[in-house]
Amino acid sequence: MRCTKKLRRNLMQIKLKCHIRREISTYLRSLSFLFLIFCAFFAAAQKPNKLERVVKEPILVQSDTLFFISYSDSLIQLKDRALSINSKVDSLQRTEGFNPIKILISQSDSLTELKYVNYSFAVLYPDDTLGNHVSIDEMAMHLKSSMSPIANPSAQVNMDDLYETLKQFGIIVLIIILSYLIFRGVNLVYKWLEAKLRTDKLINLRPLHYKDVEVLNQERLFQLVSFFLKALRILVVIILVYLLIPTVFSFFPDTQEMAYKLFGYIFNPLNDFIKGFFNYFPELILIVLVIIGAKYLIRFLAFWRKEIEGERLVLKGFYAEWAKPTFNLLRFTIYLITIVFIIQHLPGSNTPIFLGVLSVLGLTLALSASKPLSNFVSGILITYMRAFRVGDRIRVDESSGVVVDKNLFITRIKTRSNEYITLPNSKMMDAHVINYSASEKELGLVVYCEFWLDARFHFRDIEKEIVEAALKAESIVDNPKPILLITEMDNGRVKYKISAYTQNAGKLERIKSSLYRQVQNTLEKLNIQY
Known part of the structure; x- marks a missing residue:
C-alpha cells in the first residue's frame, strides 16, 4: 500500500514537472519570437540611407508636414530657420484678405524665394531637397498650393505621417503583447514556486518555535508562505497594469499629459524616497551601529551576570542575588538610551507635530505610571536591602507563606493552603515583614x-x-x-x-x-x- 502511494506521488510530481517545463518552453519560444519581430520592426525603421542621417527640420502648414529643410549657415541655425518659415506662413494665412493667388515664386541659381505682395516669407536652397525626393521647384509649388484655401490639406496623402502612425501603432501592439507575456511569465513563476513548495519542498518548512512554545506549525507556516506568494503576484500584476496604461497613452499627443501625470504618481514619490534615503543613509548607519553596540553590551553584561550568579566571580560587598536585578536595571537603561537616541535621529524628529506627539505620550505616561513607578522603586529598595529572597518563609501582616516570585514590581507568596497571594512592592515597603528563613540560618x-x-x-x-x-x-x-x-x-x-x-x-x-x-x-x- 505504501509503495502504491509513493508511486502515485512520484508520478504526480513527474507530470507536474513536465507540464511546467512545457509551459516554460512555450513561454520562452513566444518571447523569442516577439524579440525577433521587435528587432525586425526597428531594423526596418532604421533604413541605411544616407539621406536619413541628414539633419533636417519640418515645414508645417496647419500642423501638416509638407517637407523638410536641411540647409543652414553661420548666420542662422536650421531650427531657427524652420521656426521662422512656419511662423511667417501661419501669420500670413491668418492675415485678413489673404489671397494665395498673389504668391509669387522667384528663382535664381542659388535659391528659390516665395513672396506675397513683396513680403518674402520663405527661402529654399538646393540643399533643402535632401531627403525629400522632389526638386526645389516642386517643394515651392507644394508650399504655395498648400496655402491655397482651395486645396484640401487633409486630402493629401502624407506618407511620413502615415509611417509614424503605423510605427506608433506597431509599438503599442508590441507593448501589449510583451505585457501579456510578462503576465504569463509571472503566473508561470508563481505556479512553479507553489508546485515546488507542495511537492519538492523548495523551502524547508519547519515549525516556528520561540523557546519551548510552538508559534506556527508546519501547516500554518505553509499557508502563510502561500498567502505571501499570492499577494506578491497580485502586487506585481497591479504594478504592471498601472505602468502599461500610461505607456500606451504616451504615444498619443492628446493623452501624453495624462500619461506623464500617471507616471509621476509612482516615480515622483519613488524619486523623493530614493533621494531621502540616500540623504538619510549616514544617520541610518549611525543608528545601526548604536543598536549593534547596545546588543553586544547587553550580551557582555549578561555574561558577567551568569558568572556572579554562579558564584564563579565574587565581588566584595556585591551579593549573588543582586546580579539579576542589577542586570535588568542596566539593560532597561541601555534600551531607554538607545530608544531616545533613535528617536532623535529619525526623519522629521524636529518637526512640531512629532515633538507634540512625544509630549502628549510623555504626559500620558507620567500621569498613568505613578503607582507602577512607586512599585518599581520599592522593588529596587527591597532587592538591595536583602529583606528576603525567593524560597524564604515570611509573614506580611496577616499573610504568611513561601516567597515563590519576586521582581521589581510585585512579590508573590504561597501559603500553606496552596493559595498564591500577590502583593505590590509598595505595600511590602509599608508592611511589617517577618523573615523566618533568615532566623533559621543563624x-x-x-x-x-x-x-x-x-x-x-x-x-x-x-x-x-x-x-x-x-x-x-x-x-x-x-x-x-x-x-x-x-x-x-x-x-x-x-x-x-x-x-x-x-x-x-x-x-x-x-x-x-x-x-x-x-x-x-x-x-x-x-x-x-x-
Missing part, C-alpha cells in the same frame, strides 16, 4: 509553647521533663538547648513558656503542633493537671 527559629499549672508544682520538679519533651518534638535541635521560663503568676496559678529552636521554618506550624503534643503527653505522665 541560631535557628524559636518555637514556643505556653501553658498554666497549679502553683503547688515546683519549677525544679517539672523543668527536666518539659525540656526533654521539647527535645522529642519534630525538627527541634538540641543546641541551643530548650529553655523553660515562668512568664506570669495569677491566683495560685503559674504560666510557663518552653522555647525551643528549629532550623526548618518550612514546617513551622507542624513543629509547633508537635511541641504542644509532647508537652501534653509529659504532663499527663506526671499526673499534672494543666
Whole structure:
C-alpha cells in the first residue's frame, strides 16, 4: 500500500514537472519570437540611407508636414530657420484678405524665394531637397498650393505621417503583447514556486518555535508562505497594469499629459524616497551601529551576570542575588538610551507635530505610571536591602507563606493552603515583614509553647521533663538547648513558656503542633493537671 502511494506521488510530481517545463518552453519560444519581430520592426525603421542621417527640420502648414529643410549657415541655425518659415506662413494665412493667388515664386541659381505682395516669407536652397525626393521647384509649388484655401490639406496623402502612425501603432501592439507575456511569465513563476513548495519542498518548512512554545506549525507556516506568494503576484500584476496604461497613452499627443501625470504618481514619490534615503543613509548607519553596540553590551553584561550568579566571580560587598536585578536595571537603561537616541535621529524628529506627539505620550505616561513607578522603586529598595529572597518563609501582616516570585514590581507568596497571594512592592515597603528563613540560618527559629499549672508544682520538679519533651518534638535541635521560663503568676496559678529552636521554618506550624503534643503527653505522665 505504501509503495502504491509513493508511486502515485512520484508520478504526480513527474507530470507536474513536465507540464511546467512545457509551459516554460512555450513561454520562452513566444518571447523569442516577439524579440525577433521587435528587432525586425526597428531594423526596418532604421533604413541605411544616407539621406536619413541628414539633419533636417519640418515645414508645417496647419500642423501638416509638407517637407523638410536641411540647409543652414553661420548666420542662422536650421531650427531657427524652420521656426521662422512656419511662423511667417501661419501669420500670413491668418492675415485678413489673404489671397494665395498673389504668391509669387522667384528663382535664381542659388535659391528659390516665395513672396506675397513683396513680403518674402520663405527661402529654399538646393540643399533643402535632401531627403525629400522632389526638386526645389516642386517643394515651392507644394508650399504655395498648400496655402491655397482651395486645396484640401487633409486630402493629401502624407506618407511620413502615415509611417509614424503605423510605427506608433506597431509599438503599442508590441507593448501589449510583451505585457501579456510578462503576465504569463509571472503566473508561470508563481505556479512553479507553489508546485515546488507542495511537492519538492523548495523551502524547508519547519515549525516556528520561540523557546519551548510552538508559534506556527508546519501547516500554518505553509499557508502563510502561500498567502505571501499570492499577494506578491497580485502586487506585481497591479504594478504592471498601472505602468502599461500610461505607456500606451504616451504615444498619443492628446493623452501624453495624462500619461506623464500617471507616471509621476509612482516615480515622483519613488524619486523623493530614493533621494531621502540616500540623504538619510549616514544617520541610518549611525543608528545601526548604536543598536549593534547596545546588543553586544547587553550580551557582555549578561555574561558577567551568569558568572556572579554562579558564584564563579565574587565581588566584595556585591551579593549573588543582586546580579539579576542589577542586570535588568542596566539593560532597561541601555534600551531607554538607545530608544531616545533613535528617536532623535529619525526623519522629521524636529518637526512640531512629532515633538507634540512625544509630549502628549510623555504626559500620558507620567500621569498613568505613578503607582507602577512607586512599585518599581520599592522593588529596587527591597532587592538591595536583602529583606528576603525567593524560597524564604515570611509573614506580611496577616499573610504568611513561601516567597515563590519576586521582581521589581510585585512579590508573590504561597501559603500553606496552596493559595498564591500577590502583593505590590509598595505595600511590602509599608508592611511589617517577618523573615523566618533568615532566623533559621543563624541560631535557628524559636518555637514556643505556653501553658498554666497549679502553683503547688515546683519549677525544679517539672523543668527536666518539659525540656526533654521539647527535645522529642519534630525538627527541634538540641543546641541551643530548650529553655523553660515562668512568664506570669495569677491566683495560685503559674504560666510557663518552653522555647525551643528549629532550623526548618518550612514546617513551622507542624513543629509547633508537635511541641504542644509532647508537652501534653509529659504532663499527663506526671499526673499534672494543666
